[in-house]
Amino acid sequence: MTLSSPTTRLLQVRSVYAEPEALASPRGQQVLSRFPDAEIVEVPSHWQIPELHGNAGKVDRWVRVKTETLVLGVKKSLSARPNGRSSDFIAPSTSNGCAMACAYCYVPRRKGYANPITVFTNIDKITKYLRGHVSRQGVKPEPDQVDPHAWVYDIGENSDCSVDALVSDNVADLVATFRELPTAKASFATKFVNRDLLGYDPQGRTRVRFSLMPDDDAKLLDIRTSSISERIAAIDDFVEAGYEVHLNLSPVVLREGWERDWADLLQRLDGELGAPFKEQAACEIIMLTHNQDLHEVNLGWHPKAEDVLWRPELQQAKRSQTGMWNVRYRNNHKREGVQRLQDLIAANTPWLRVRYAF
Numbered sequence: 001m002t003l004s005s006p007t008t009r010l011l012q013v014r015s016v017y018a019e020p021e022a023l024a025s026p027r028g029q030q031v032l033s034r035f036p037d038a039e040i041v042e043v044p045s046h047w048q049i050p051e052l053h054g055n056a057g058k059v060d061r062w063v064r065v066k067t068e069t070l071v072l073g074v075k076k077s078l079s080a081r082p083n084g085r086s087s088d089f090i091a092p093s094t095s096n097g098c099a100m101a102c103a104y105c106y107v108p109r110r111k112g113y114a115n116p117i118t119v120f121t122n123i124d125k126i127t128k129y130l131r132g133h134v135s136r137q138g139v140k141p142e143p144d145q146v147d148p149h150a151w152v153y154d155i156g157e158n159s160d161c162s163v164d165a166l167v168s169d170n171v172a173d174l175v176a177t178f179r180e181l182p183t184a185k186a187s188f189a190t191k192f193v194n195r196d197l198l199g200y201d202p203q204g205r206t207r208v209r210f211s212l213m214p215d216d217d218a219k220l221l222d223i224r225t226s227s228i229s230e231r232i233a234a235i236d237d238f239v240e241a242g243y244e245v246h247l248n249l250s251p252v253v254l255r256e257g258w259e260r261d262w263a264d265l266l267q268r269l270d271g272e273l274g275a276p277f278k279e280q281a282a283c284e285i286i287m288l289t290h291n292q293d294l295h296e297v298n299l300g301w302h303p304k305a306e307d308v309l310w311r312p313e314l315q316q317a318k319r320s321q322t323g324m325w326n327v328r329y330r331n332n333h334k335r336e337g338v339q340r341l342q343d344l345i346a347a348n349t350p351w352l353r354v355r356y357a358f
Ligand code: SF4
Pocket: 097, 098, 099, 100, 101, 102, 105, 106, 107, 108, 158, 159, 160, 191, 225
């Protein structure tokens, strides 16, 4: 494979940390063939790599670790968790971690903050598990907000599939798996445009949710992602290539001028996007959630982001099951924000159905 420029921008892999079984597998070997100059470091478990997964102390090296490191592991326990918001089920991960570095992202919290991409190499077991799970569900008995007919599986909860596809064929294999499953669909949200995906022939069985927010927010918060213009420019092409394309309006950040900027974004979508997209479009709205530990880490490398993300006068804290303090907009601000954005959608993009707002 010739490395395309998006790969080079995000990934210049110098080290691959690998569990022995993952390294020996065909998928592990495929990843290595894409980064032939990388040094291989064998590790007993993808969960225990202290030099990568330490967190706050590595702030200055955070992005470098994401760029220069990959991890290969084997996904041990396979299960599909019920969801009910963006999907009916969360599929077992085929990767976790991310080479991008959005300031609000919760993905790094699971393995410390310098969290490069871990690829799970036992993709055949994962797709076999998924086929069995889909078959056990039978036909969806009634429409819900997720989808009128199909059981929808989120395949990208812990990573960004468009970037994962630069590293291995796991995403191609998932798209191919769902192509053959008439009662189910794959789905993932993304902030990256990988045009290789246009050749995957999903035949309507994969839903891509392009994440959008006003340009000013994205420039400040969506570090290393594709620009909002690139994402918008990809939408019609993905529809034409056979994807269902929805929008993930997230995170909605309440700040001075947010309503005006969201209205501008929606008007732009109305003006620039084609009828085939609009006819099948839907969106989800997700208001910002943040986290005290992440706030403190961000102060060390990107304090400007915290000017808009950390707004104690608008936010309330709640301790999570893992003992962290998560922060979200107070109920009244959240309710008003959601309502205002829904009003803006009704006024500017009446073709855009809101699947859910949270
Ligand atoms: S692209 Fe997604 S997974 Fe990656 S850092 Fe941004 S929010 Fe997190």
